[in-house]
Amino acid sequence: MQTFAAQFANAHDLMVVMPMVMLTLFACGVLIIDLLLPAGDKRWNAATAALGLLFAGGSLWRVQATLAHQGMLGVSAFNGSVVMDPMAIFFCWLFLIATGITILISVRYMEIEQEDHGEYYALMLFSVVGMMCMASGKDIVLLFIGLELMAISTYVLVGFLRRDKRSNEAALKYLLLGAFSSGIFAYGLSLMYGLSGTTDVTLIGRRLAGLPESSHPILMLAVVTTLAGLFFKIAAVPFHQWAPDAYEGAPTAITGFMSVAGKAAAWALLLRIFAFALRYEQTIWMPMVIAVAVMTLTGGNLAAMTQNNLKRLLAYSSIAHVGYMLLGLVAWNETGIKGILVYLLVYTFMNLGAFAVIVSLRRRDLIGDEIDDIAGLWFKRPVEALLMVIFLLSLGGIPPLAGFYGKYFIFLSLIETGHYVLASLAVFYIAVSLYYYLRIINAMLMRPALDAEPIQPAFGLRLALWVTALATVGIGLFPEIFIRAAAWTMTAPRAVTQAFLR
């Protein structure tokens, strides 16, 4: 007879959630080690956090090996509330990579800001645990907890420069709008639970499909509120107001972290809800998604054109990128989902790279986030300027670089499903986006520097720059090799599509 404890924490269940367990343990470890370290020698915190990522990666590899060995579509644990399927594992790798790069960027940056506390790395690891729950949760309770764990950790990280007025303000705005959107999202979940009588997303999907006509108004309300909450989290227009403020005020490394890892996590949650809970409700959500996608493309691109603050400009550009990904959702076929996943992967590298360059601009008395601050970078640090050009062109979707492949699959899926108008609109906005990316390039290469202060990026930052640049160029030049190396991961979109086509 199994004891109560054994029933709820057997070895198999623990193996499945081991990446989260590892990260939690190491995050607590960082908090303890921080107490032992003398002030001004806090680098061991970052090292511990990085070690935690390695261990989490190792346990994730074990989960993946189990999955490949048994040839299954996913291993579930804890009575089916956690499922590690290829999509979840894909996202978990993405979070680990993004966090690793962010830690490399952060070490020297937080020392310059004189806020190099252990809590910074601990909160980052905690938020990754939340993201992993969002990617692997199959129960709305776990999905909600994961979302909140990520969000609450990020609120603190955004306001981490507590002596800086702008960081405070960004944290406040992010907190208020984030909590508001969580409330809306939870209300949608409560209605879905009420209509279906279960918290399992697969069962919710099945039971919502069998609802009688009379409960359709409530179903409508449930879908609309859930979607509004999700759109807030991925920062789609008209639910995007928090993003530019939070991105501008946050420590630059955290801006990069939020814009890639946080966004990917929100997308994981969104795909999970759409592919399972709402998979038969397409007639309700499709018009909303199309409208929001068009508004997001328009709003993000047009607002980015007039920005003079680099972080704010990249915030609006990241809103525009969400617009492209939403188009993959409009197509809603295998290519479209694959496009979203590839897009999130390449976006991680190119966007973190761009933010790493902005971090390197941090010098005495300068945050380095205005276009004027990047002027003349070519004459000071030609290598960094060249890498920034690569990142920006990749963000714009210029062919030999990684960013092209994200957009390629999205456009392909739109053509496949006959959305020609949307495809041409998206191509038009690529031209618009090139304008504001070229504005930064113009400032870097053509304009003289405004001050003579030298720019000396630290070792970790240079490493992060090279890793992201290599990935951006590498994925662009050899996409087949990457796809073959990630052949197993690429069953991810197939798993999702199989889930909703069946």
Add this chain to the structure above:
Amino acid sequence: MMNTVPISWYLVLSAVLFACGVTGFIIKRNIITIFMSIELMLNAVNLSFVAFAYQWKQLNGEVFVFFVMVVAAAEAAVGLAIIISVFRTRETLSVDKVDLLKL
């Protein structure tokens, strides 16, 4: 049980509370009041979960309520800390005066 209140009443109450929360969030100008409006929204969610859990004779919904309460508590702790740090640098609690970051 002849005289129990029908579930629709609870749901309407929950919807009204939620609407009050949303309205308060939009029209109020004091940060603390806005924060209370958010708590009101979460409590509306709790009420609707409890009502549904009672209707379905299940514990899932009630378990969710506990998690929502935990989340609300954590959010209040972090939120009040952030509000205090904003107050320390600006000496105001009006959202209209917290406006360094603009278009």
